[in-house]
Amino acid sequence: MEEIKVLLNNVKDSDYWVRKENIRKLLDYPEDLYLSDLEGWLRNGKDALLINVSMETFRALGKRALGSLVFLLRDEDSDVRNYAATVLGDIKDPVALESLVGALQDHDENVRIAAAEALGKLGDTRAVAPLVASLDDMPWTAMAHIEALGKIGGKHALSVLYECLENEDYRGMACFAIEKAGDQSSIEYLIPLLDKEDTKEQALQAIISIAEKNEIELSPSLFSPYINQFMDWMNSPQDEVRRAAFIALSWSEDIRGLPFFLKAFEDDLLLEYSLKGLLSLGKKAVPEIIKAMEKPSKNKVALAKVLSMMGEKESLMLFADDEDDEVRTEVALAIGALRTPQAAEMLQTLSRDPSEEVRTAALLALKNSERQVHDL
Template sequence: GTAAGRAAVGDRLAVRAGRTELRGLDVVAEPSVCDWSEERLRGALADADRRAEAAAELARRGVRTAVPTLVETLEGDRSAPDRRAVVRALDVLADPRGVDALVSRLADDDDAVRRAAATALATVGDPEALDALLGAAKAEDDETTRYAMIRAARDVDPTTAMDRFAHLLRTGDDPAVRETVVRVLRVTNGERARGLVLEALDDSDPSVAREAIAAVRWADDERAVPALLRRLNDDDALVRQEAAGAFAELGARADEFRDGEELSDSTRERVVGALIDRLDDPVAAVRSWVIEALGAQSHPRAVGPLCDAYDEESELRWNVVAALGRIRDPRAIPTVVAALDDDDPSVRRRACRASAQLGTAAAVSPLCDRATSDPNADVRREAIDALGRLGENPARVAETMASVLEDDRTALRRAAVTALGRVGGSEARRLLRETAENDPHEAVREHARSTLE
């Protein structure tokens, strides 16, 4: 090397140790595109090595006078990354002069470019792009890109788009397009959008129907009920599953589910009756959602059929017990208490919780047995918690917790402290004081002290 040697930062220098002399080589930093003039940035759009970053910098600066040059750049033979960069620059600049170029990119052979073009058209907001977007969506094979196009169509002209969407849902022969329209309508505000989703509940294609069902399950709209009841008897098991699952949310009354408006009494009667009729569905996943929905609707009419289902069900007994706990009807007590001795630990665990929800003293003795001797630690912890929540028979519960406090599992001892605090009484306080002094784990001692306060 010589003192006059110069290299730009980023050049790759092949160096063989001991053979190349680097003394006197000056390394000069190339100015960042952030420091370039607008004229230089425009010129760089013709440079394959700098085109993408030049387009991004022009957009960052908001140079709308560069839009014609960006449009011209898109017309050449450019790489997919460069096309994406230029389209995104036009998106940021949001200039109507870029609309025709963006429309042409809806047919690009790169799906990311097509998505970016759709998004950019939505940003510009030219209603004239509506038909081009819908036409491209009909020809689009990529689901994500089709969604971007239909969403953009909604955004460029919301009123006309609803008319086009209605026509597509009623007469369109491609279920993939209809399904995507419903997906967009799910996230569209307004009565017209809601009405079209309700209409799509009766679509002949199962995938479209499932998308519509998924949309209405959170809507608290009683108008959806007739179609959902029809779908409960659909030939497609996945549609039946979605329809049953919708009633775990739509109009739900159980505490864990309630977050919207309830159904009217007459409608709820119809829903519960239809769900009961599906308790013998041949598909376990459908039965699971039916049971969940019956628990969520929390109607006393479901208690008898659910108790019968517990005796007949081989796979989903835990769902049945959980549903009975949510309904909180005393007629379920014998079934729930019997479930405390089920062979399946998941059923026993749910039965512990359901016993607390039902508030039954009949569960105290079997819960005490579970708390001290169940082979599954999760069941023991759930039983301990249930005894505390029940608050029945404090003397028996305190005796049980005294045994649990001798266990070597910290989590169980901590749960026992919580239960003693809920049950109260002199013996419970004595055990808490003893635990606060003598438990081997500081966290349990601290929990006992705070419970005593």
């Protein structure tokens, strides 16, 4: 058909959006009319554009391309087999499982890697056993198998990944894989890695990730031996390492984390953990919080709320004349519960504050205080 020829010519355009639009139009026609062209392009090892166009179109066809791709997975050219395995992984159809498992035994290393990666994308637990069976391969192939096991997950995959932690060559990749697939039971296998120089940063990131993902409350004692290490990592050039170290400090209930919690109050992304860390320290943190509030800060209001949550209402009275309206509002709302002459006098003063918000808070606090006295 002439229309097919025109579209096949147009999908070779160097402009991605032109190709995308013409591929969309091509899909309106029966795939049998052009699959042979796509297969031929994939075999054209000298033209990167044609290979790319072929893979893009196969991906767009999805299930409609499975038969052709499975056929190409047995092509005599290892590059073609590699491309076919890659696209089958992108399509993620379990129909391709058996063929991809067979490709794990391909004589070409790159094809074996592509097959393992594709099985990881499929996420089918039936692939775990064959991935494990061919794990003792060349290092790069084994790495692909480990990564695939992490993507698939499940008890069997995890048990194998725990064993991989004992192998120095595989430990780092296994750690990353466990981070993806791990559950609460995985943490006990990762803790010892905090003492290993080559994987301690990865291990901490995995522990934090698993705990957050599964909403696990970790014991502060878990982190106690590593506080100095976490503090050192707060200077790491890697954002992910600094974040993991900070979260670990915030869960540690260790006073040495206090300066970091106060500093991070100016970082909205870490504010939640800063709050948890400060509240876990309780009264031990109060003097430093007060010092921090005496300096200009965009999160002074948040610190005032922390003092209120800690029950440090008398400490808040120090900031009744703070220049920030919101801080004075927090003071007014908090000290109403004190029911002392000094607090009552301060509330009277705040009820005449230039800020309407502060006046409203003070009047409300006075009213609540009077109601509590009446109830007594």
